[in-house]
Amino acid sequence: MPTTTPTPADAPRRAGLGTWPTPLEPAPRLAEALGLAPDDLWVKRDDLTGLGGGGNKIRKLEWLCGAALADGATTLVTTGAPQSNHARLTAAAGARLGLDVVLVLAGAPGASGSGNLALDGLFGATVVWAGDVSGAALGPAAERVAERLRERGEVPALLPFGGSSVLGARGYAECGRELLGQAPDLTTVVTAVGSGGTMAGLVTALGSARVLGVHCGAVPDPAGTVSALASDLSGTDCAPQDLRLRLDQVGKGYGTLTEPVMAALTLAARTEGLVLDPVYTGRAMAGLVSAVEDGGIGPGQRTVFLHTGGLPGLFGHPAALAAAEAALAAGD
Template identity: 45%
Template sequence: MDLARFPRRRYTQGFTPIEPLPRLSKALGGADIWIKRDDLLGLAGGGNKTRKLEFLVAAALAEGADTLITVGAPQSNHCRLTLAAAAREGLKCRLIIEERVPGSYSPEAVGNNFLFQLMGAESLRVVPLGTDLAAEMSTEAAAVRAAGGVPHSIPGGGSNPLGALGYAACAAEVVAQSFEMGMSFDRFVVASGSAGTHAGILAGLTALNSRLPVHGVSVRRDRTTQEGNVHTLAVATAALLGTPAPDAEAVQVDDAQVGPGYSLPTDAMIEAVQLLARCEGVLLDAVYSGKAMAGLIAAVRDGRIDRKERVLFLHTGGAPSLPAFAEILRH
């Protein structure tokens, strides 16, 4: 797998740590749980979108872009990190916020919404669920060109084949770290949303001939739809890499943690966020990593993850959004 042929900006020095979670493992009464700390990636507040942006922003710079345009939900980690990358590179940034839950966006909100203002988004527009986001980005791009600028649009979550290369690189990182640590994992648990992280890991592991199963926990869509999205993007990412495509059977998605919908709280997510904070001092977020950890906890408790397994959990970040969910998580 030759990633060196793709232009890349480096926003993180070295590998993110893999750490044991012994107190969580003990609290669950089995399964040896470890965590890959992608919440410690570079840019403002860290998180998985940083890996994708290393490739996406490099492509924008190669085109001579002076303005990044992207989309996300209220409290979007992707929008926060795209804006941070723009600031790092001296670029402008325009955000389109899709209000997936009616009434969920407030310009006075804390968390990531406050950071959109602090880091100086050039513009921020709110659109309702169901809006054609590609068309909205095209409208923004036309406005930038009309003003003499050079726009570059980045899809939601950075989830296209180029962005997914960031998690093919992460797969190589995990394989290398496992070798250096002299240990192997029986399962890799990841949040599955816009699909770029999940698909990139699958494409990378397949390219490396790794047999590490990837257990995706959906945060938005039903299992059948999400498995199709992940497989389609994993195949396209493998084609970009020039490596074998993952089989459809390799795509595993658990949709039991979606609850009432994207970003909407569940009791299991609240328990997971509180448990990690109190057992290990690790901060999960309420939208992605909290629901993914809830999926891991449920799978250990009901026996889908054997208590003898060594499990690696991908921490995708998101802690900067926690203040917006304080009332939900307080008790």
């Protein structure tokens, strides 16, 4: 059953959407394949948060939706790429809470209706296509949608891109504290960095030295984005240069599949039966592989890979599906 952690009376309201704590599981075969000791590598299963297919956005949405309900919202409005995990889980949260959902997505209809988009429709969300814009540039389009809703008498709540705001990042400060209870000796948590809130929350709870972020290409300045969120959340300065952030897995851009990412997807699947996605967790795993290769992570250190979910996105990514199907056809 979804649970809600008690908070002080003056704290922001939190909606109960997920199931906590998520499991922390050993990954001995993957660890040995990377050159680590069998007990070195563990996987924090935030793909198993429950609602809507699971994923890290649920931790953020508990706070964001709680605030929306407290403000009397009737409709959630948010933005993202066509295969946005945040958009999919906002749609699921709206269904759970009895709120309408409008998703303002980059691009145009017709390219693909599979993966996360199919689930957006199943959850009853309305999609507004914003054309060839992305990230923060989607904000004005979402504002226009919200204004039209107000004119119709609705009360829209605008949720940030990726669910990443100081309020949303509270969810991952909580996750960091949850991890300390499960693995107090952890040395490094490896996470994908999209809109920045997940890493910012973890840094707030664990400190910048214990969090390794892998940039996925969703924002132009990942260090500045994470630094600003973490500083505002903690109330202390978190300098961009103090962050452990890998920038080497973006390739040609956010939606592109690279050979190291496909290799990482295959390795995780064939050693642990662990399914990753080609945009976020696949890049994070490729970053972990590179960190072991260059000595940033070594044997004898308790390393946690944060599985932030995203499985539906695999089925909306033609290049990743083609690569997986080609391996099947070849009998690899």
